[in-house]
Amino acid sequence: MAKSNTPAKSSILDAHVMSAEAALHDRFGLTYGQLQKVIADAVKGTGGKNGFCDVFLQAGSALGVSLDQGVIKSTSASHTSGAGVRVVVGDKTGYSHTDHVTVGNLRRCAMIARAISEHAVDSGNVPLSPVSSVPHDLYAVTDSPVGIELKERIALLRKMDQLARAYDARITNVTVGLFVEDYTVIIATSRGDIMADKRPLVRLNVSCLAEEGTRRETGSSGGGGRFGFEVLSDETYWREHVQIAAKQAVDLLGATAAPAGEMDVVLGGGWPGVLIHEAVGHGLEGDFNRKGTSAFSTLMGQSVASKLVTVIDDGTIADRRGSLNIDDEGTPTGRTVLIENGRLTGYLQDKQNASLMQSKLTGNGRRQDYRYAPMPRMTNTYMAEGESSPEEIIASVKYGIYATTFGGGQVDITNGDFTFSATGAFLIEDGKITRMVKGATLIGNGPKALHNVTMVGNDVSLDKGVGTCGKDGQGVPVGVGMPTIRINNITVGGSKS
Amino acid sequence: MPSEDLEKIARKIIAEAKRAGATDCDVTISTRSAVETTVRMGEVEKLEGAQMRGVEFRALVGHKSASTSTSDLSASAIKQMVRDTIAMAEASEADPYSGLPEVEDLCTGYPELNLYDPSIAEIAVERKIELAMAAESAAREADSRITNSDGASFNDSSGAFIHANSRGFVGGYQGSHVSLSAGVVASKDGEMQTGGWWATSRDFKGLESPEKVGKTAAQRALRQLGARKVKSQEVPVIYDPLMAARLLSQFIGAASGAHIYRKSSFMVDKLGEMVANSIVTVIDDPLMPGRLGSKPFDSEGMKCQTRTLIKDGRLETYLLSSYAGRKLNCKPNSGSVGNLYLKPGDSTPESIIESVKNGLLLTSVSGMGFNAVTGDYSMGASGTWIENGKLAYPVSGITVAGNVLEMFGNIEAIGNDLNFRSSTVSPTIKISKMTVAGE
Numbered sequence: 001m002a003k004s005n006t007p008a009k010s011s012i013l014d015a016h017v018m019s020a021e022a023a024l025h026d027r028f029g030l031t032y033g034q035l036q037k038v039i040a041d042a043v044k045g046t047g048g049k050n051g052f053c054d055v056f057l058q059a060g061s062a063l064g065v066s067l068d069q070g071v072i073k074s075t076s077a078s079h080t081s082g083a084g085v086r087v088v089v090g091d092k093t094g095y096s097h098t099d100h101v102t103v104g105n106l107r108r109c110a111m112i113a114r115a116i117s118e119h120a121v122d123s124g125n126v127p128l129s130p131v132s133s134v135p136h137d138l139y140a141v142t143d144s145p146v147g148i149e150l151k152e153r154i155a156l157l158r159k160m161d162q163l164a165r166a167y168d169a170r171i172t173n174v175t176v177g178l179f180v181e182d183y184t185v186i187i188a189t190s191r192g193d194i195m196a197d198k199r200p201l202v203r204l205n206v207s208c209l210a211e212e213g214t215r216r217e218t219g220s221s222g223g224g225g226r227f228g229f230e231v232l233s234d235e236t237y238w239r240e241h242v243q244i245a246a247k248q249a250v251d252l253l254g255a256t257a258a259p260a261g262e263m264d265v266v267l268g269g270g271w272p273g274v275l276i277h278e279a280v281g282h283g284l285e286g287d288f289n290r291k292g293t294s295a296f297s298t299l300m301g302q303s304v305a306s307k308l309v310t311v312i313d314d315g316t317i318a319d320r321r322g323s324l325n326i327d328d329e330g331t332p333t334g335r336t337v338l339i340e341n342g343r344l345t346g347y348l349q350d351k352q353n354a355s356l357m358q359s360k361l362t363g364n365g366r367r368q369d370y371r372y373a374p375m376p377r378m379t380n381t382y383m384a385e386g387e388s389s390p391e392e393i394i395a396s397v398k399y400g401i402y403a404t405t406f407g408g409g410q411v412d413i414t415n416g417d418f419t420f421s422a423t424g425a426f427l428i429e430d431g432k433i434t435r436m437v438k439g440a441t442l443i444g445n446g447p448k449a450l451h452n453v454t455m456v457g458n459d460v461s462l463d464k465g466v467g468t469c470g471k472d473g474q475g476v477p478v479g480v481g482m483p484t485i486r487i488n489n490i491t492v493g494g495s496k497s
Numbered sequence: 498m499p500s501e502d503l504e505k506i507a508r509k510i511i512a513e514a515k516r517a518g519a520t521d522c523d524v525t526i527s528t529r530s531a532v533e534t535t536v537r538m539g540e541v542e543k544l545e546g547a548q549m550r551g552v553e554f555r556a557l558v559g560h561k562s563a564s565t566s567t568s569d570l571s572a573s574a575i576k577q578m579v580r581d582t583i584a585m586a587e588a589s590e591a592d593p594y595s596g597l598p599e600v601e602d603l604c605t606g607y608p609e610l611n612l613y614d615p616s617i618a619e620i621a622v623e624r625k626i627e628l629a630m631a632a633e634s635a636a637r638e639a640d641s642r643i644t645n646s647d648g649a650s651f652n653d654s655s656g657a658f659i660h661a662n663s664r665g666f667v668g669g670y671q672g673s674h675v676s677l678s679a680g681v682v683a684s685k686d687g688e689m690q691t692g693g694w695w696a697t698s699r700d701f702k703g704l705e706s707p708e709k710v711g712k713t714a715a716q717r718a719l720r721q722l723g724a725r726k727v728k729s730q731e732v733p734v735i736y737d738p739l740m741a742a743r744l745l746s747q748f749i750g751a752a753s754g755a756h757i758y759r760k761s762s763f764m765v766d767k768l769g770e771m772v773a774n775s776i777v778t779v780i781d782d783p784l785m786p787g788r789l790g791s792k793p794f795d796s797e798g799m800k801c802q803t804r805t806l807i808k809d810g811r812l813e814t815y816l817l818s819s820y821a822g823r824k825l826n827c828k829p830n831s832g833s834v835g836n837l838y839l840k841p842g843d844s845t846p847e848s849i850i851e852s853v854k855n856g857l858l859l860t861s862v863s864g865m866g867f868n869a870v871t872g873d874y875s876m877g878a879s880g881t882w883i884e885n886g887k888l889a890y891p892v893s894g895i896t897v898a899g900n901v902l903e904m905f906g907n908i909e910a911i912g913n914d915l916n917f918r919s920s921t922v923s924p925t926i927k928i929s930k931m932t933v934a935g936e
Contacts, residue, residue: 065589068759069758069759071590071591071592071593071594072589072590072592073592074562074564075562075563075564075585075586075589076563076564076565076566077563077564077565077566077581077582077585078565078566078567079565079566079567079568079569079578080567080568081568081569082568091542092540092541092542092543093542093543093544094543094544094545095543095544095545096545096546096547097547097549098547098548099548099549099550099551099568100550100568100569100570109547112544112546112547113544115544115622116541116543116544119540119541119544119626120541149588150585150588150589151588154589154590172760173759173760173761175759209759209760209761209870211760216760216761216765216870216871217870217871218761218868218870258875260729260896260898260932260933260934261729261934261935261936262729262934262935262936291537291645291647292645293645293647293682293689293691295689371547371549373543373545407865407866408864408865409864409865410863410864410865410877411863412691412863413691414682414689414690414691415688415689415690415691415721415724415893417863417877417879417893417894418863418877419863419864419866419876419877419896420864421864421865421866421875423868438871438873439866439868439873439875440866440875440896440898441864441865441866441875441876441877441896441898443863443864443877443894443895443896444894445894491726491894491895491896491934491935491936492896492934493866493875493876493877493895493896493897493898493932493934494875494898494932494934495873495875495898495899495900495932496932497729497730497731497932497933497934
């Protein structure tokens with residue numbers, strides 16, 4: 001097929017083409033020629049309307065094992081092999097997938113996908129320029145995590161269970177889960193590209209139940225990323241998570257009701273960055289802004305946060321859960337500054353939305369798996385660090401809460417209201433942490449709340465690698481991060497009015 | 498793939514597993530075809546169609562178990578899956594409580610529940626597009642303040658599944674779903690509010706009209722325009738049927754046997770106790786013909802029956818899978834619910850609103866602030882403020898908080914407006930006192 005639209009390829013890209021073709025043959029028994037024919041027919045079927053077609057193939061396994069109440073509760077494996085064919089004409093999309101990859105089934109998918117062109121007009125041929133044409137090499141893995149023996153994985157869970165039970169006599173149950181996966185994805189497009197990525201991902205979760213009288217509380221922790229099992233099985237790594245979970249469960253036994261109302265809030269570093277993910281991240285995804293349904297749609301270039309706030313989405317950080325060598329459309333991931341010193345500077349884009357908005361590709365086209373068409377999604381989204389020390393930030397608050405552990409959050413893209421739920425927090429009185437309070441949901445409005453960030457710490461960190469972001473029913477692994485910050489006048493949803 | 502073929506494969510897998518050394522096993526095989534038709538701003542935006550299939554297989558070797566899922570149904574892949582799963586079970590550790598249900602708890606013979614509408618597979622794409630277009634235009638034309646759209650979709654899926662185990666259970670049936678949804682944006686003076694609505698049904702005939710879906714979506718967006726915060730205070734909160742259903746699902750989820758034997762629930766030690774006001778009765782009825790949550794047997798092949806979970810405020814039973822039953826030394830009754838509902842009362846929703854002098858009609862919640870261990874509840878909220886028995890103005894940016902045990906104890910009115918639009922449903926309920934946090 002014609003390669004006239006293909007950007008000049010570097011030798012590294014050529015190497016990737018070779019490995020992609022080899023993977024295609026190994027995992028699916030297909031040749032690149034067969035795939036190109038399917039794609040060419042799909043595009044031809046769009047009747048000269050400048051349709052774009054890509055095929056996303058995915059094969060691999062996920063393994064899980066969990067321990068609960070001192071016994072191995074479940075041992076599971078899930079094997080995936082499938083492909084999705086997409087045809088895009090302008091702002092219209094056709095999609096179909098198969099759980100059984102054969103040339104015949106791919107052709108059938110292409111026929112279903114290209115039916116969209118009957119409802120489309122000529123889209124013109126908008127060129128897309130990737131931010132960088134060189135895929136990254138971000139995962140430090142020598143042995144695939146799915147190759148680790150079950151006995152070895154169980155041994156790790158046993159050690160964690162024992163350590164947690166030894167932490168305090170009030171710990172009465174421990175649940176530990178270990179999930180490892182490794183998927184090969186191949187993306188071939190009608191622009192003549194073929195790319196592959198082999199993506200390992202591991203995750204460890206521990207949850208402790210503490211009991212005292214009739215009072216029960218749980219604490220949990222976990223970590224992971226795109227690295228090998230050896231990182232998780234390192235004693236310092238798992239010990240830290242066990243201790244965080246056990247301590248939180250025991251500490252919460254003494255927590256009292258959280259206060260209710262507007263107050264000043266200090267958020268710790270790392271996982272509380274879920275604030276950024278909800279308050280601004282989703283609202284800056286290209287699809288909502290193209291359609292004009294985001295609270296940020298008309299705010300590009302304008303001030304949306306205090307000058308202390310800079311927010312970045314970066315899919316290129318080595319080993320991270322939210323990182324990818326290439327996104328699920330084959331674009332190398334990038335680093336996009338979303339907010340710079342309070343001013344809105346960037347959107348997150350996939351191919352279709354970048355093309356329609358004539359904006360640059362950012363490498364944020366992602367999907368849960370081959371069953372879904374891609375859309376703009378975050379990777380690792382964090383607030384850059386400032387100059388204050390965490391201690392002086394806490395000391396600056398007269399009355400408020402200090403929250404370090406969160407469950408998750410949610411946002412209404414259109415009106416900008418976001419929530420994120422603390423699983424436990426501390427009361428600050430006269431600049432000092434005085435006691436622990438129970439969890440509460442915090443609520444604010446995206447384009448407004450970040451104007452109230454009055455101090456930003458010098459201790460930025462990313463979360464430990466357990467986040468999954470949901471959008472339109474699709475879950476993808478993401479990272480969040482933040483330094484310690486102070487944010488004034490946030491509504492805290494405690495039960496003590 | 499027809500059900501007979503699925504049954505054949507299932508039987509083959511079980512025979513193969515027994516030959517390869519499994520002491521017990523079960524398998525679920527499903528196939529489904531689904532089409533999604535999405536329109537936006539009066540044009541077709543997305544068409545998706547796919548045929549899916551999958552196998553889930555669990556093998557027990559003594560008390561050791563392991564499970565595998567795959568979409569590869571070829572004879573060689575199935576053979577490999579069976580062997581690998583047994584090897585994985587052998588390499589795992591024994592759980593004395595693991596196992597299949599006892600034969601006496603398995604379902605034998607079941608009523609026809611009308612879960613499948615063959616006509617769904619015959620609906621032409623053009624007709625689906627028409628319906629989605631009609632829903633979107635009804636929403637966009639409802640009011641001049643509707644200025645944008647998230648689109649409207651007509652989705653359908655039809656499929657079959659079979660569950661079989663080595664203790665002689667084989668059961669399966671065909672099922673279908675069809676749904677129509679719309680989401681639009683209302684705006685005024687730079688403020689935007691989104692509103693959505695959907696209808697879903699087992700059969701095409703039973704689907705709400707596109708006009709109704711569209712108008713409701715528009716009305717839900719419009720009613721939030723001008724939303725403001727209120728001061729923090731303790732007030733009565735009325736949960737509309739959608740919010741009440743969500744709360745009910747969180748409440749009953751805590752009665753799941755898995756939570757109870759792990760002691761990770763506020764429902765521990767509450768069997769036979771009052772867990773709600775005496776006007777509250779909660780029923781699970783998986784055997785209602787044609788309903789969204791209906792099923793003749795559960796995911797383990799155990800027979801489904803109508804259960805009263807909470808009777809006049811008293812907790813009558815936990816939800817017990819065969820595993821939870823063995824752990825708690827109780828007879829299992831299925832660990833999942835079918836059609837779960839709170840029994841309607843006599844009050845109209847209007848009269849419940851009239852009974853509130855100063856309070857909140859809750860129509861949307863957000864966030865993850867529910868802790869099933871303690872029952873502590875804190876959610877982002879929006880809705881309409883009530884003054885002197887009348888809907889006064891929209892509110893947002895606030896939270897509602899309490900403890901669900903206290904909240905259910907404080908249910909002082911139940912509406913007569915039950916509608917089985919989902920598998921978990923509730924009429925309007927009024928909770929006499931909750932903490933609202935705002936300014």
